[in-house]
Amino acid sequence: MGLFTRKILRIFIIFLFIMSVSSSFAEEWKGACEKNYPPFNYINKNKKLGMDYEIINLVMRKLGVKYSVHNDSWDKVHALLKDEEVDFAWQFVSTPERQKLFYLVGPIRYGLHAFMVRKSSTMINWHKLSDFDKKRIGIVRKYNYTTEFDNYKNFTKVEFANNNDLIIGLTKGFVDAIIGDFYTLSFEARTNNYTKQVRFLPSSVKKIPRYVAFSKKNKDKSIAFGNALKTLIQTAEYKEIIKKYSAL
Template identity: 25%
Template sequence: MKKLMISVVAAALVLTMAGCGSKDSGGTKVKFATDAAYAPMEYMDKDKVAGFDIDFLAEVMKEAGLAYSVTNTGWDTMLTSVQQGKEYQAGISSVSITDERKQTYDYTAPYFESTNMILVKEGSPIKSALDLKDKKVAVQISTTADTLMTKIMGGDNKSLKRMDNNTLALMELESNGVDAVVADIAIIREYVKNNPNKKFVSIADAKNFESEYYGILLPKGSDLKAKLDPAIKKVIENGKYATVYKKWFGQEPDTKKLLDQK
């Protein structure tokens, strides 16, 4: 559910290695880029990238028999670099599979179901996405949340505050600068879990916020897809995916629904 449009501004590189496959990969290391600012999916834990995506990737690369590294490049640099396919051959960073992106990139098979969610303060009259039309709402700029709320509120609506990241959007809600935040379900749930005393309420709206699916981002024509797709399927089917999912989210994933996606 991250940014839909590629900015030409590159973020500073912060290098960190996430691990390597245990099997021989013929001496070739696949270099992944990520934007480690999206806990619990990917974030910096001291000098290492951690999160659901990183643990999932470790299982996939082990299954595929490929050595790899993960570098925290920032969002814009990841998109640009993966498109070029030279310095980085893939990107994993909660990247939603969209028709727009498919014109520029290839994707692996889907590996995560997501949707947007509303966060409000306790006692708020807001119950659904349509209730946000005349409210002040914060979103991360150029995300699917931004796209959805632009459709509901209008592109020129000054009450729709487009922030550089979700942290700033959440801070805006805390300081009463907005009535609600719309963001990825994993982000909202993690925030509520980590701030039990702040009296926030999360609201799901399946009618107005449809499911989206994350995939590993690849350059057009990449031969990695043929190697990663079977490994992703195997990890989902053999229970390792569920183990990683439960570690980060405390519940069983709907693997059947995930495997049914094309």
């Protein structure tokens, strides 16, 4: 093969790559997130709201990409992305298993895990997980918390479908404590008038980075999204979104 022919072939390959990337960006991206995870994403009078919705929308506007969002249970969102029925989904905690399954981009923000108990609970605070030994701890099905918590065996984990059910389970005495995002549990308690029945234990678990996950067939999209996110995190518009919802 001559030098001229090799150059032509190289140009042709680059052209095909550019065309394939351009085509993937021209089509509507399919996203998914949990239907009821306020204040990060939730639906109010058929309007989609929340901190993560606004961040995702900010990035997609930067990219100039049309996208749709399917709202469902967390189990279903995870399954849709794993089966590559959607291109991306949020908001994921990074784990070794998920790093093998998806491209994790971000973090788009940070969460704060905290324990909530009934106001009548004798627990005042906690310092180590063994303080919960023999107790029943409510969790959301398919969520990942910290590695230490996920692997701890000396208390019973009781699964619930979502954060609203989690708080209801606590108020009804099905569990002794629940773990979840501080802002989400605060929002749910205020919205559903549970504030007089529950309280947080003062010590938090850990500041948790949250990611947008892309299916393995969408590497180019994940890279583009990540680059746009890095730029936008430094902007006043992004910081205003965080500030607005943190004040809820």
